[in-house]
Amino acid sequence: MNKRRILIVGGGTAGWLTAAYLAKALRLAERSHLDVTVLESPDIGVVGVGEGTFPTIRSTLQFLGIDEGRFIRETSATLKQGIRFADWGHAPAGGERHQFFHPFEAPFYAEGINLVPYWLLQNAAARLPFAQALTIQQRVADAQRAPKRAHEAPYAAPLNYAYHFDATKLAGLLADHARQLGVRHLEGTVTEVALDASGAIAHLGTPQHGRFEADLFIDCTGFRAELIGRALGSRFTSVRGQLFADRALACKLPTDPQDTAMQSCTIATAHEAGWTWEIGLNGARGVGCVYSSDHIGDDRAADILRRYVGAGSGEDLAIRSVPFAPGYREQQWVKNCVAVGLSAGFLEPLESTGLVLIEAAVGMIAEMLPHSGPMAAPARRFNELMTARFENIINFLKLHYCLSGRQEPFWRDNAARTSIPDRLAELLEEWRLRPPGRFDFVLDTETFAFFNYQYILYGMGFSTELGAARDDFPQVDEATRLFAKIQRFADRALADLPSHRALVQHFNAQR
Ligand code: FAD
Numbered sequence: 001m002n003k004r005r006i007l008i009v010g011g012g013t014a015g016w017l018t019a020a021y022l023a024k025a026l027r028l029a030e031r032s033h034l035d036v037t038v039l040e041s042p043d044i045g046v047v048g049v050g051e052g053t054f055p056t057i058r059s060t061l062q063f064l065g066i067d068e069g070r071f072i073r074e075t076s077a078t079l080k081q082g083i084r085f086a087d088w089g090h091a092p093a094g095g096e097r098h099q100f101f102h103p104f105e106a107p108f109y110a111e112g113i114n115l116v117p118y119w120l121l122q123n124a125a126a127r128l129p130f131a132q133a134l135t136i137q138q139r140v141a142d143a144q145r146a147p148k149r150a151h152e153a154p155y156a157a158p159l160n161y162a163y164h165f166d167a168t169k170l171a172g173l174l175a176d177h178a179r180q181l182g183v184r185h186l187e188g189t190v191t192e193v194a195l196d197a198s199g200a201i202a203h204l205g206t207p208q209h210g211r212f213e214a215d216l217f218i219d220c221t222g223f224r225a226e227l228i229g230r231a232l233g234s235r236f237t238s239v240r241g242q243l244f245a246d247r248a249l250a251c252k253l254p255t256d257p258q259d260t261a262m263q264s265c266t267i268a269t270a271h272e273a274g275w276t277w278e279i280g281l282n283g284a285r286g287v288g289c290v291y292s293s294d295h296i297g298d299d300r301a302a303d304i305l306r307r308y309v310g311a312g313s314g315e316d317l318a319i320r321s322v323p324f325a326p327g328y329r330e331q332q333w334v335k336n337c338v339a340v341g342l343s344a345g346f347l348e349p350l351e352s353t354g355l356v357l358i359e360a361a362v363g364m365i366a367e368m369l370p371h372s373g374p375m376a377a378p379a380r381r382f383n384e385l386m387t388a389r390f391e392n393i394i395n396f397l398k399l400h401y402c403l404s405g406r407q408e409p410f411w412r413d414n415a416a417r418t419s420i421p422d423r424l425a426e427l428l429e430e431w432r433l434r435p436p437g438r439f440d441f442v443l444d445t446e447t448f449a450f451f452n453y454q455y456i457l458y459g460m461g462f463s464t465e466l467g468a469a470r471d472d473f474p475q476v477d478e479a480t481r482l483f484a485k486i487q488r489f490a491d492r493a494l495a496d497l498p499s500h501r502a503l504v505q506h507f508n509a510q511r
Pocket of ligand 1: 009012014015040042043044045047048049053167188189190191220224247248322342349352353354355
């Protein structure tokens with residue numbers, strides 16, 4: 001039998017996650033006719049950012065067979081229960097700040113009653129914030145409690161969660177694991193990509209190892225997009241007209257795990273031309289300022305970052321600048337080459353969609369890769385699904401920006417109808433009269449479900465006017481009882497769950 005060769009170019013998170021996933025899914029260790037190689041440049045570094053994740057990462061790590069405790073220890077991980085947004089609805093004024101929480105838990109649904117309309121019909125001035133009224137997770141995260149107890153099964157918990165971790169350490173752990181699963185690792189820089197008469201890749205050339213031929217080339221070369229972009233010329237679709245952020249300044253500050261608060265959520269604080277992320281790791285704090293270079297300059301962004309971390313003007317802060325072009329390629333799989341990770345596209349750091357897109361892509365490749373024969377049909381399907389996924393994420397991210405009442409030029413431009421995708425504008429019109437529902441989305445290509453939209457809409461103060469339909473919602477007493485039950489559950493969870501710090505320490509004490 002001919003050897004089937006998959007060559008992954010790039011050893012960042014995308015390259016190693018793809019390698020480990022394919023090795024596991026295709027049972028590489030048991031199949032001598034299959035070869036999976038990661039070719040990584042010793043001279044070109046990894047992007048080294050990307051510390052926040054989405055709950056899908058748990059099933060991915062579990063599928064790969066990585067022990068949860070080992071993962072937490074080796075990547076300085078903490079547990080993430082959602083995102084706390086500050087100053088997005090309006091700029092701080094007179095000591096008043098707008099805040100809301102986007103938890104991973106879906107809104108509580110029991111006894112056949114959808115509580116969302118009942119929340120919408122409550123007195124807006126007196127009701128609890130949406131996330132607090134409909135889940136217990138906001139109170140758990142606010143109190144810095146963990147989403148699970150130490151004895152709970154790996155990757156399982158009463159509350160949905162993801163992680164924060166050190167991106168470079170994660171790539172290292174995945175590399176180690178992929179090698180154990182039989183993946184070959186070579187250091188070499190691709191300096192030549194030769195195409196055949198059909199436009200497919202014939203071979204790659206490296207000074208270190210000469211030529212590489214393969215049945216499938218996976219481009220994980222990050223923003224350089226050496227194969228899919230430079231060699232194959234797959235067009236890049238910019239979405240800068242909708243999502244304005246195109247730069248980030250990132251820094252990492254050491255913290256004392258014994259002393260500092262250990263948040264189990266990302267903190268996303270809006271500023272005049274973007275937002276700042278704060279991610280608590282075990283022993284460090286990752287902070288980054290995301291901004292639009294059309295609206296503020298690099299110096300101003302550095303000031304915002306410094307002010308955020310409380311650094312004095314003379315204080316030395318190791319700040320990295322990471323420019324990016326928001327957008328994606330509609331053709332991510334061309335002939336015998338498929339792009340995964342930043343080479344396929346990147347929108348912006350908000351809501352941590354980088355890794356989730358890698359997981360989606362590699363899951364599809366593992367399932368759709370034909371055992372033999374032409375790749376045109378799976379490539380077409382893959383491209384359709386990934387395009388839909390990117391488009392849906394663009395809508396979801398834009399939702400965070402276009403509803404703001406902030407008055408700085410960046411925010412006013414974000415609220416301009418011309419910058420809002422038509423599909424989102426159409427949905428916003430509908431949501432004025434009813435809350436988002438599950439038939440608004442085609443679930444297979446969705447990263448975010450209708451309830452994620454609900455958290456953002458109602459967290460941002462969007463109004464769905466149900467007053468005229470009040471009679472359609474007669475179960476007010478039952479709903480009131482259920483709202484009270486949620487708060488009782490939250491009280492109990494606060495008593496039962498350990499502190500986030502204690503759980504992280506528990507994992508770190510294990511060997
Ligand atoms: P890289 O890490 O850039 O790796 C590229 C690899 O390709 C390197 O190993 C390099 O050596 C190799 N290479 C390049 N050229 C060649 C060549 N010619 N020959 C051989 N090898 C080559 N995602 C999240 O999920 N959560 C977040 O919170 C998040 N925050 C982000 C914040 C910012 C500012 C940015 C820019 C991204 C963020 N992301 C986030 C996205 C995340 O960082 C990436 O999805 C992830 O790191 C994968 O990167 P990559 O492997 O595609 O590219």
